[in-house]
Amino acid sequence: MEKWQREQLDEAIKERGTKFLNDILNMVSSQKENENDFIKDILQIDRAEAKEIIEEYTDLANMMRYTFGIYRSNVEYFNQYSLQINSVVSTSLLIEQHIYDLMNRFKSNEQSEAEKLEKMLHSQEVMRESLFYFKEHLKEIDESLDEINSKITEMDDLIEVSKQLLESAKWIEKEKKNEIKQQEKSDYFIGTLSNDEDFYYMFRGTILNYVTNDVVEGVRDAFFRKYKIKIVDRKPKAERVHCLKASSYKFTTEKIAKLMQLALLNHSKNIINDRILFLFELFINLEEKTKQEEYKKITKKHIKQAFKEMLEEDNKTETLACCTMSHAEEIMQEMGWFSIE
Structure with a gap:
């Protein structure tokens, strides 16, 4: 096959592959129907390499759809962990409020x-x-x-x-x-609570879920650009699922802020462990912190690295979750939010 013929063939495969990815992600029809149409289309172009091409694009399509599942799961985990934190913080807040009332009386x-x-x-x-x-x-x-x-x-x-x-x-x-x-x-709870390892790791994991989603979204967008994919998004941007839009996050941040205030008012010194106090403040100001230029720069660097690693992997779907979380941990470490232990 002449060089120009190979180039034309590659271009034709890319065109059909991009259409296949777009159709799958925009759910124009069922995934099975799309796969069958794609198989027939590629077989007509290049029967010799059809199997390899079909496997590559099918795996890529599954990986791209999987990004949405991971993203939504992380939002749900963020919401669940926020509710658990809210429950524990509420107990502390009741006790600190009781101390505050006693002192006022x-x-x-x-x-x-x-x-x-x-x-x-x-x-x-x-x-x-x-x-x-x-x-x-x-x-x-x-x-x-x-x-x-x-x-x-x-x-x-x-x-x-x-x-x-x-x-x-x-x-x-x-x-x-x-x-x-x-x-x-x-009776005060927050002093002993802030030294509890399980609470610390639950809190840290909640913030990690948020950062992981930033990496997932960045990697997904990089694949969109590479394969010229345009998602048909029927929901306005303001209505899209997001960790900080969860009501549990709003309630929890309000209670944490009140707890921090009462702990300072009620006790001669700050009884909250320094690392938990740091996570409290980070959690409350998460949106502001992740808009800082330093965070954007570090995250952009890791998204590029994660995207490069994904391109080199044969099974992108299996690699995605581990790769994105690993880079999210490194982002948090470089930001000084915690050390990898």
Whole structure:
């Protein structure tokens, strides 16, 4: 076969292969029908190499469809893990809220009651001193002296009662302080939770799912460009499935933010483990962090590498999931989000 004939044949195969990929991905008809049509088409062009060509494009078509499955699965896993995190964080938040309420009641009620009693006791003692002053200046009037003596006795009794009440208020204040300390020591959850390895890896895996989807989408787009594939997307872009559009993500980020705030308010030092605190902040700001130029540059580099590796593999479908996750882990490592362990 002449060189120009081989080139024409290659071009014809590429044209039919691209149509086959487009038809499969756009689901113009069933995959089986498309495969049968493609087999007949290629057999007419080049019977000698037809089997190899058909296997290559069929595997490629399956891999391309598989990218959509992986992408959607990662979104579902992200959603499920977010719900699990939400459940654990909610428990911590309830406890931290309880501590916060205790501290507020302590500050607004018991403490102010003691202060109020101290002021009242002070007023009573001032009044008692005033009565003694009057007594010294009114000795000549017996009636007035008797009345003042009576008032002084009443004031002594009131002062004694006030002192007892003040002691009681101070004891309550001390008990409340002890109760808050006990809550901090035994009931707060986030301090021990943030040292839990399972929670850490679940949280890290959730973020990894998000980054993996960025790689999957990038590799898929690279194949689209190479084989001139245009997807017929019936859904507007705003309605497409995406990790951060899940309601569980919104609820979880709100609770994490509240938990971080309460943990700082309730305790003298930050009781959340540094690496969990870092993941909390990363999770809350995931959209902003992944829009940074550094992230885009690193991700673009790994998408190119992953695409190159995929082209070199015979079975692209089996390689896809492992390849994309491996590069997602390396992206997170280069971003300083965690070390590969």
